[in-house]
Amino acid sequence: MKWLSWSWSFGRIRGVDIRFHFSMLFSIPIAYYLFHPKNTRETIAALLWVTGFLLCILLHELGHMLAAQLVGVEVKNIVIWILGGLTNLSRKAEKPFHHLIISAAGPLVNIFLAFLCVLFYVFISFLLLPNFQNEGLFLWAQTFVNLFFSLALVNIILVVFNILPIYPLDGGNILHAFMEMLFGKSNADLITLVISIPILLGLIIFGLVTRDYLLLFSCVLIGLAISTLNRSSLHWINMGANYLFKRAGYHYLQGDFERAIQSYSHDIDREPQQANHYLARAACYLNLMQKEKALADVERALKLTPKSAVALQLRGELYSLDKDYDSALEFFTRAQEINPNWAVPYFDRGSVLMDQKEFPAALSEFDKAVSLLGQFPLFYVIRSIANFRLGNFDAAHKDQDLAVNLSEKEALTMVEVNLQVYEGCLDWAEDYYARILLKQPNSWFAFQGRADAYRINNEHEKAIADYTRAIQINPREARLYLGRGKSYLALNEIEKAGKDFQTILTVTDKLHLKRQAEELLKTSSASHLT
DSSP states (O other): OGGGGSEEEEEEETTEEEEEEGGGGGHHHHHHHHHOOOSHHHHHHHHHHHHHHHHHHHHHHHHHHHHHHHTTOOEEEEEEETTEEEEEESSOOSSHHHHHHHHHHHHHHHHHHHHHHHHHHHHIIIIIGGGOOSHHHHHHHHHHHHHHHHHHHHHHHHHHHHTSSOTTSHHHHHHHHHHHHHHOHHHHHHHHHHHHHHHHHHHHHHHHHHTOHHHHHHHHHHHHHHGGGSHHHHHHHHHHHHHHHOHHHHHHHTTOHHHHHHHHHHHHHHOTTOHHHHHHHHHHHHHTTOHHHHHHHHHHHHHHOTTOHHHHHHHHHHHHHTTOHHHHHHHHHHHHHHOTTOHHHHHHHHHHHHHTTOHHHHHHHHHHHHHHOTTOHHHHHHHHHHHHHTTOHHHHHHHHHHHHHHOHHHHHOOOGGGGGGGTTOHHHHHHHHHHHHHHOTTOHHHHHHHHHHHHHTTOHHHHHHHHHHHHHHOTTOHHHHHHHHHHHHHTTOHHHHHHHHHHHHHHOOOHHHHHHHHHHHHHHHHHHHO
């Protein structure tokens, strides 16, 4: 996260970098505002309170860190900032019980700290304070009584706030872990979302009534985090953020790759030494199957950042598309070595192994990818193929259902670069889409997916039938006309193909689809003339 770069390292504990965010500079004026110190003793008391408050937050995060290390999850760093702390894990714990342990550790530390502060408060108040006759010593002792009472209260507030069942607070994570153990991941997301939203609304109302602007700001951040439990909400938030701050990313998310390329090209002209611009444009070219242009951008990025995991990964994908599997595996391995907790290299290694008919090894790679990134529908879809090939049909069907539950569109349709998945897998595709259509007979996504599978496997008459049924349900989807037109071309039905390509020009504003249609119209016209 970019905001982590706005922090300074203050040392390491058990190999973990401890960082303080620049926002902590505001803690001193806040302490002055709260305490209004009038003399040296009151100034020292205010500084001790700030130190104690920061120490409570740090120890809370150290509790998460130690618990994560206990269950085998690497911790990248801990960042302390004005609204609390963040323990940045390299990945989410694979088992919900481990996630529960990590989440509960922080509040347990605060409970223990509150207990210690109460002990010190009692010790000073009832054992030391009555014995001080000197006025100066008595005032200092009274200062520490107030300090420990305040810190005990701070820890109690931290416990109460953090165990609220709102995601991503500790209480929300504890709730999610329990629900996942009982009902599975997708149901846990839904249950946590349903419980979190009304409690968050209550906090917002409380913040408005009390005019607590820090709380209201925290509620905004919490609301954004809650949206990650729902893919649709997250998608629209990403779309909005990219529209406002990164127009190229907005076009990419829209699937409007030509306009995204134009925007990324502008970024490259402005910042030619920024490797990420080349990688983003390469991803667009890859989606358009313009492999030579994608390769040129990836090579430029590798010259700028030779140890970029993303660049190595994209280079491996290009090798994979060219069926150079040994080179692809080498680059995926290099990407894994740089970022061992990134899911994509494991997934792509599995895909290569599956192409080589090494299904058990492929399944192992897919399992690792899913454990690191369980919200990506394509991972489950491709893993279902491996399970299907191994004869484990129940597992294959379970993966298909999980994928559809995450995102119907992403589970049932493939982008251009992934259509090769269907090659030689028509038996799996027919099984998959028949199951979905039995439950959702009007899913145009399912008809499109099966039509693509038929077309890739040269079953063009069946493909045309499915494209036609999908168009009857959604006549505004350009890719349906594009696929059907290509199948008509393959069957030498030039006039029908031309009508479909002509329709594309009227139903979409995506430049790459319009360009494809125009090129295919020229091809079909030339074929008709000859």
